[in-house]
Amino acid sequence: MATAGSGDELKVLGAWASPFLVRVLFALQLKGLRYEYVEVDLKEKNELLLASNPVHKKIPVLLHAGKPVCESQLIVQYIDEAFPASGPSFLPADTHARAVARFWGAYVDDKLLSSWKGIFATKDEEENAEAVRQTLAAADALEGAFRECSGEKLEWFGGDGVGYVDIVLGGLVPSMNVLELAVGIKVVDPDRTPLLAAWKDRFCALDAAKAAMPPLDRLLENAKKYLAEISFKTPASK
Amino acid sequence: MPSEKQEEAAVRVLGRWPSPYVIRVLIALNLKGVEHEMVAEPKGNKSELLLASNPVHKKIPVLIHNGRPISESLVILHTSTSAWASQAPAILPSDPHARAAERFWAQYVDDKFPTAIRVLRGRVVGDKEEAAAEVSAALWQLEGAFVECGGGKGYFGSDGVGYLDIALGSHVGWIRAVERINGVSLLDAAKVPRLAAWADRLCAHPAVVDVLPDVDRFIEFSVQNDGALAKPVDEASK
Numbered sequence: 110m111a112t113a114g115s116g117d118e119l120k121v122l123g124a125w126a127s128p129f130l131v132r133v134l135f136a137l138q139l140k141g142l143r144y145e146y147v148e149v150d151l152k153e154k155n156e157l158l159l160a161s162n163p164v165h166k167k168i169p170v171l172l173h174a175g176k177p178v179c180e181s182q183l184i185v186q187y188i189d190e191a192f193p194a195s196g197p198s199f200l201p202a203d204t205h206a207r208a209v210a211r212f213w214g215a216y217v218d219d220k221l222l223s224s225w226k227g228i229f230a231t232k233d234e235e236e237n238a239e240a241v242r243q244t245l246a247a248a249d250a251l252e253g254a255f256r257e258c259s260g261e262k263l264e265w266f267g268g269d270g271v272g273y274v275d276i277v278l279g280g281l282v283p284s285m286n287v288l289e290l291a292v293g294i295k296v297v298d299p300d301r302t303p304l305l306a307a308w309k310d311r312f313c314a315l316d317a318a319k320a321a322m323p324p325l326d327r328l329l330e331n332a333k334k335y336l337a338e339i340s341f342k343t344p345a346s347k
Numbered sequence: 348m349p350s351e352k353q354e355e356a357a358v359r360v361l362g363r364w365p366s367p368y369v370i371r372v373l374i375a376l377n378l379k380g381v382e383h384e385m386v387a388e389p390k391g392n393k394s395e396l397l398l399a400s401n402p403v404h405k406k407i408p409v410l411i412h413n414g415r416p417i418s419e420s421l422v423i424l425h426t427s428t429s430a431w432a433s434q435a436p437a438i439l440p441s442d443p444h445a446r447a448a449e450r451f452w453a454q455y456v457d458d459k460f461p462t463a464i465r466v467l468r469g470r471v472v473g474d475k476e477e478a479a480a481e482v483s484a485a486l487w488q489l490e491g492a493f494v495e496c497g498g499g500k501g502y503f504g505s506d507g508v509g510y511l512d513i514a515l516g517s518h519v520g521w522i523r524a525v526e527r528i529n530g531v532s533l534l535d536a537a538k539v540p541r542l543a544a545w546a547d548r549l550c551a552h553p554a555v556v557d558v559l560p561d562v563d564r565f566i567e568f569s570v571q572n573d574g575a576l577a578k579p580v581d582e583a584s585k
Contacts, residue, residue, distance in 0.1 A: 164455065164488065178447045180454060190443040208417045208426045215419055216403070250403060 119144035120172040122158055124151055126331055129181035130169045131321050132280035136185045138317035139271060140196035182214055185276050199273040206258075206268075213254045213266070214277045221247040221296075222281070228294070229341060238344035241294060245301070251278065252302040263304060264311060271315070279312050283322045287332045292343045358383040361397055362408040363390070365568050367461075367517035368420035369408040370558050374513050375427040377554035379434050420517075421453060424510055439510050445496070446510075449503065452492050453514035459485035460518050467525035470573045479531045482522065483538065489515060490539040501548050508552055516549045516559070524565035 119137070121144050123130035137144050149155050149168050161170045161177035171178045171187065178187045189199040200207045224247055227240030258266045258274065266274035285296045299306040312318050358381055362369030376383045388397055388407050400409045400416035410417045410426065417426050428438045439446050463481045466473035496503045496511065503511040519534070523546075526533050536543040549555055 164451075173444070176444055178444065178451075180451055183447050183450050183454070186450070187443050187447045190446065204426060204430045205412075205415050205417070207429060208422050211422045211425055212403075212417070212419055215422065 118172075118174055120147060121145070122147050122149050122155075122161065122170040122172070123168045124149055125323050126328055127168060128280040128284050130280075131283060131323070132181045132276055133169045133171060133184050133188075134321035135279055135317055136188045136199070136276050138320045139199075139276070140188060140192050142188070142192060142195060181280065182218065182277060185273065189273075197267075197270050197272075199267070199271075199276060201268065201272065209258060210266070210273045213251070213258070213274045216247070216250070216254070217274070217277045217281070221251065221278075225281075225284075225288075225296070228344070229336075229339060232340075234342060234344055237342075241344050244294075244296060248296050248302055248305065252305050255304045255308060259304075263307075265308070271317075275308075275312065279318060282309055282312055282318070283325065283328055285309065286325060287328050290329055291332045291336060292341070294343075357411075357414075359386050359411040360384070360408055361386050361388050361394075361400060361411065363388050364558075364560065365520070365565060366407060367521060370517040370520070371420045371513050372408045372410055372423050372427075373558040374508070374517065374554050375424055375438055377558065378436060378438065378508060378513075379427055379431045381427075381431055381434075421457070421514065424513060428510075436504075436507055436509070438504075438513070440505060445505070448492075448496060449509065449511040449514075452489065452496075452503075452511050455485070455488070456511075456515050456518065460522075464518065464521050464525055467529055468521070468569050468573045469528075470569075475529060479529065479533065482525075482533050483535075486533060486539050486542055490542050493541045493545065501545065503545075508549065508554060512545075512549060516546070516555065519546050519550060520559050520562065520565045523562040524569060527562060527566055528569060 119142060121130070121133055121137070123133070123146065125148060134146075147157070149158050151168070158168065158170065159166060161172060162168075162179045165179065167179070169179075169181055169184060171184045173187075173191065178184050185199065200210055221244065224240050224243035228237050228244060230240065231237065254274070255266060256263070258268065258272075260268045262269070265271050266278070281296075288294050288296060295301075297305040297309050313322075358376065360369065360372050360376070360383055362372070362385065364370070364387075373383075373385070386396065388394055393405055397407065397409065398405055400411060401407075401418040404418060406418070408418070408420055408423065410423045412426070412430060417423050424438060440449065459481060462471075462473075463478040463485075465471045466478035467475055467482070492511075493503060496505070500507050502508050503515070508516075522533055525531075532538075534543050534546050550559055
């Protein structure tokens with residue numbers, strides 16, 4: 110599998126609609142790193158994927174000189190640590206600030222994303238409505254985190270520039286846009302979470318983000334098909 | 348700005364001894380030779396200190412270092428690496444790929460073990476046979492990881508006890524307790540010989556021996572706290 114070369118080849122296995130892929134591509138773009146992208150059809154068996162991620166068989170996977178790294182947040186951390194001289198550091202230097210960044214990075218997946226998935230998990234409308242409430246509550250907590258982390262400029266979780274939490278939450282931005290357009294649920298809202306709403310617009314304006322995000326119209330079409338398949342009914346708003 | 352005098356700074360751990368997540372923090376601090384005070388969090392009502400230190404999750408463990416709280420056990424392990432970087436051992440390996448591997452497996456441990464162990468303790472209702480099978484399957488995967496991580500010194504960490512040793516090792520007390528409670532063999536020398544030997548080795552390690560009490564104490568705790576479902580099975584031999 111590893112071809113003769115500089116030994117620094119980067120390859121990304123992904124599925125175009127995945128928010129976890131967006132994180133990885135955004136991180137690579139921020140670092141100015143060149144990579145080969147390989148689209149994986151998850152409905153078919155892919156030998157390279159099975160060999161690279163035998164435990165979970167999931168994308169994204171980063172292959173660096175043929176060696177795999179799995180799990181999107183771990184890949185982002187790997188990119189930061191393996192390429193310290195390229196582009197910005199994703200984590201701050203200060204020990205406590207690093208801990209805070211890791212904490213909120215974990216929060217995005219443990220709380221925001223898990224509630225979000227719950228919105229579509231069952232046919233029970235009351236359970237779905239509760240999942241919406243929990244998702245919005247998690248977003249509210251992240252609004253507070255943003256205020257804590259972003260310092261005086263109030264631009265990025267990373268403070269002076271884009272950082273780890275911006276990357277982790279940024280992966281979900283296309284999904285946030287689709288959720289709003291498809292079912293009217295605003296995870297981030299100028300009234301409820303003004304700082305995050307401004308942050309989302311700022312994120313979308315970045316060249317590195319534009320290069321990492323899938324086309325919105327294609328993503329929306331994909332989402333609408335999925336919602337029709339599961340006969341999703343938009344939960345009544347609070 | 349006060350100067351950082353880490354040797355003189357008070358280091359406190361909010362927690363309770365049977366929690367594997369608390370045990371992790373204590374092992375890390377012991378490894379680093381950091382003096383610390385354990386502040387026992389009472390059962391029942393959450394203390395003022397806990398609510399102030401971890402307002403987001405209101406959970407133990409919390410590490411309070413230089414007056415600043417850090418939550419989430421794996422975040423705390425990372426913090427131990429950077430806060431006391433000059434003191435050996437390094438808890439995380441320096442190679443980014445080795446780091447990614449240990450982090451991957453630590454995440455795997457926290458995905459696979461906690462719920463299954465709670466079922467086996469009788470703390471939550473569930474299928475105990477299924478839970479035991481899940482734990483066995485996960486241990487079997489980790490047996491493979493042990494070889495991969497190349498613990499030449501008999502640990503997952505290449506230089507001795509490290510991040511993944513701590514992440515998995517912190518569950519050993521409860522794994523052994525539920526073995527006895529349910530009359531099953533999980534860390535079975537016939538099925539997972541390397542892990543079985545590793546577990547004994549880890550439990551005898553000076554940084555671990557005082558914070559991972561004897562299995563009888565875990566069983567006693569379970570009988571007292573996990574409800575009438577937990578009944579230890581009498582075994583003539585170990």
